[in-house]
């Protein structure tokens with residue numbers, strides 16, 4: 001409670017649920033995305049529910065580094081800095097390696113990998129400047145960041161999530177070497193019931209229907225609960241990678 005959290009991609013889906021639960025736990029949450037109107041609506045809902053924290057909407061296109069850096073300066077001016085960062089924003093375009101558009105690959109790299117890395121660096125610098133030693137960075141990864149999924153449409157997306165696995169492990173190592181108690185974790189969800197999950201299989205409606213009708217998918221709240229679990233762990237506990245998937249999901 002009382003700490004400042006940044007949640008990227010807070011307009012819908014997992015990010016919106018995470019922002020809401022952090023506000024419920026008394027945090028001051030900066031929620032960013034391009035559709036700021038949706039975050040404004042969520043902020044009003046949180047306020048009318050009487051949650052002890054607050055949600056501050058911020059419009060930011062995470063594929064643009066200048067916009068990310070301006071957001072960090074605004075947070076520094078208005079709220080001192082970021083204590084907890086949830087790198088959640090992510091996207092998947094169906095762009096196979098043999099025929100995909102470079103533009104689609106670039107967009108996935110920009111948001112899933114580069115924005116996450118830029119936010120990580122900026123949060124660490126902000127914590128260091130203020131001598132805050134108990135910050136936390138949580139990356140929303142994917143089961144696709146641990147094993148390749150069978151659909152060729154998703155190979156590039158998986159590659160960006162394999163990068164998130166490598167970057168989280170690398171970050172844990174750098175933080176240890178810097179002798180700080182700032183922690184880094186990733187959460188790897190299986191299928192979560194969001195717009196993302198449906199868009200993801202848009203080129204294969206049969207597969208989508210088979211997947212969503214045959215298993216009980218995770219709810220966004222299941223991932224929000226995982227975030228609270230990680231943030232509530234005692235300071236000596238490092239949760240490296242939390243895999244959360246539907247009971248019936250094969251991998």
Ligand code: NJP
Nearest residue numbers: 009011013014033034035061062089090142191192194196
């Ligand atoms: O996705 P969705 P989820 N600049 O599409 C934002 C991972 N995951 O909640 O800008 C700024 O509902 C977008 O905001 P807007 C997945 O890889 C999911 O399901 O307004 N923000 C929105 O708030 C991702 O890392 C599943 O369009 C940008 C958010 O990102 C995370 O979970 C399974 C942006 C996306 O909301 C959240 O996914 C899995 C930009 N340029 C991993 N581009 C799953 N759902 O099944 C996008 O393994 N956003």
